[in-house]
Amino acid sequence: MNGETVSVGTTDHPEGERLRGRIAAELARARSRTALLTEAVDDADLMRQHSPLMSPLVWDLAHVGNQEELWLVRDVGGREPVRCDIDELYDAFKQPRRDRPALPLLPPAEARAYLGTVRDKVHDLLDAVSFTDRPLVAAGFAFGMIVQHEQQHDETMLATHQLRAGAAVLHAPPPPEPTARVGGEVLVPAGEFTMGTDSDPWALDNERPAHRVDLPAYVIDAAPVTNGEYEAFIADGGYDDPRWWSAAGWEHRVSEQLVAPMHWRRDGDGWAYRRFGRWDPVRADEPVVHVCFHEAQAYAAWAGKRLPTEAEWEKAARWDPATGRSRRYPWGDGDSTEAHANLDQRHLRPAPVGAYPAGASPLGVHQLIGDVWEWTSTTFRGHPGFTAFPYREYSEVFFGDDYRVLRGGSFGTDRSACRGTFRNWDYPIRRQIFSGFRCARDAAPDESRR
Numbered sequence: 001m002n003g004e005t006v007s008v009g010t011t012d013h014p015e016g017e018r019l020r021g022r023i024a025a026e027l028a029r030a031r032s033r034t035a036l037l038t039e040a041v042d043d044a045d046l047m048r049q050h051s052p053l054m055s056p057l058v059w060d061l062a063h064v065g066n067q068e069e070l071w072l073v074r075d076v077g078g079r080e081p082v083r084c085d086i087d088e089l090y091d092a093f094k095q096p097r098r099d100r101p102a103l104p105l106l107p108p109a110e111a112r113a114y115l116g117t118v119r120d121k122v123h124d125l126l127d128a129v130s131f132t133d134r135p136l137v138a139a140g141f142a143f144g145m146i147v148q149h150e151q152q153h154d155e156t157m158l159a160t161h162q163l164r165a166g167a168a169v170l171h172a173p174p175p176p177e178p179t180a181r182v183g184g185e186v187l188v189p190a191g192e193f194t195m196g197t198d199s200d201p202w203a204l205d206n207e208r209p210a211h212r213v214d215l216p217a218y219v220i221d222a223a224p225v226t227n228g229e230y231e232a233f234i235a236d237g238g239y240d241d242p243r244w245w246s247a248a249g250w251e252h253r254v255s256e257q258l259v260a261p262m263h264w265r266r267d268g269d270g271w272a273y274r275r276f277g278r279w280d281p282v283r284a285d286e287p288v289v290h291v292c293f294h295e296a297q298a299y300a301a302w303a304g305k306r307l308p309t310e311a312e313w314e315k316a317a318r319w320d321p322a323t324g325r326s327r328r329y330p331w332g333d334g335d336s337t338e339a340h341a342n343l344d345q346r347h348l349r350p351a352p353v354g355a356y357p358a359g360a361s362p363l364g365v366h367q368l369i370g371d372v373w374e375w376t377s378t379t380f381r382g383h384p385g386f387t388a389f390p391y392r393e394y395s396e397v398f399f400g401d402d403y404r405v406l407r408g409g410s411f412g413t414d415r416s417a418c419r420g421t422f423r424n425w426d427y428p429i430r431r432q433i434f435s436g437f438r439c440a441r442d443a444a445p446d447e448s449r450r
């Protein structure tokens with residue numbers, strides 16, 4: 001935070017005006033989702049910790065405002081702090097999640113008032129800002145970062161809602177029904193493709209820079225693994241057979257007594273699944289969700305396959321064999337719409353396989369974006385030539401062997417925080433997130449010659 005002020009230049013440049021309008025709309029969209037998720041429950045519920053893995057919702061709420069104050073009001077705007085007395089309380093690095101309920105947090109009404117004050121100041125400075133070449137403000141980057149940060153916490157808050165006991169408080173229409181028959185595998189031919197990006201203006205540091213990656217031929221599932229497929233793994237004794245599990249995975253499976261995805265329970269001969277306070281029968285053609293990396297890896301081994309590497313996932317999603325280019329999204333360079341992917345918390349569940357044919361990649365791989373985050377076998381590292389920006393704590397401090405990369409976003413992810421290059425990471429034991437997977441395998445010699 002250097003406190004440098006932005007240059008206040010002409011505000012009537014048409015490009016600048018368009019960007020200003022887009023930022024204002026994105027900020028408003030994020031805030032209305034934050035409001036929906038935090039107004040759905042009463043104050044006592046907001047202050048409560050629903051799982052030691054998660055913060056009380058009221059912590060996320062004020063933390064969203066505090067990050068907006070730090071980056072936009074103080075750093076971009078060079079304005080006086082609104083409340084520097086609470087910086088420590090809402091610093092995710094200083095306050096482990098399990099300890100957050102014991103902190104002297106702002107009560108809900110005070111947290112909401114704080115967010116409102118910060119947002120008013122942001123609107124003031126947005127009116128005056130020039131999008132100069134200064135990296136923090138070029139193309140509105142810091143505003144985009146804050147939009148994505150709020151939307152990421154909205155997905156975290158949705159995961160907290162999924163962990164909360166009690167009656168349902170969130171409501172959404174079901175996702176579309178399948179309109180295409182999708183299944184089987186897709187061959188991705190050997191060769192180079194461009195991974196990462198230099199040009200997406202709101203891409204975060206870990207998505208940069210663009211670089212060439214050469215991959216041997218491989219085969220990847222056309223769709224995420226479904227509940228029906230996963231039930232076959234359970235029915236075949238997959239959870240009882242250490243052959244399918246890594247040593248660490250088996251140890252975790254045994255110590256946590258895992259027998260099925262999180263939120264599942266036996267229901268007669270089948271399974272039921274609790275989502276957002278309602279029990280539903282498990283639907284066979286829906287992507288499986290709430291599985292950890294170890295479960296995904298064990299399923300893949302049982303199926304005679306493996307998880308894709310992160311590069312394999314991205315090539316299947318972005319590489320266009322007709323042009324040799326990598327697209328922003330599987331369907332092209334245009335932003336996500338309702339026809340492309342199950343994003344934006346429009347539906348509070350993954351869509352059945354075959355529901356988004358318009359979102360398929362040029363090679364015919366479906367539902368890469370939205371529905372469920374997909375575990376990859378890759379540990380989280382910087383791309384070659386990585387530079388931390390605007391701060392090491394955004395991603396660099398997480399690089400190493402502890403985290404596996406997840407790609408593609410879920411039904412709980414907003415379109416502003418999801419691209420063909422977007423990278424998420426988590427511990428291999430985590431499954432409170434909206435995580436699923438698809439499988440891949442090396443191409444056999446006769447397949448890759450075809």
Ligand SMILES: [Fe+2]
Pocket residue numbers: 063067092149153
């Ligand atoms: Fe955060």
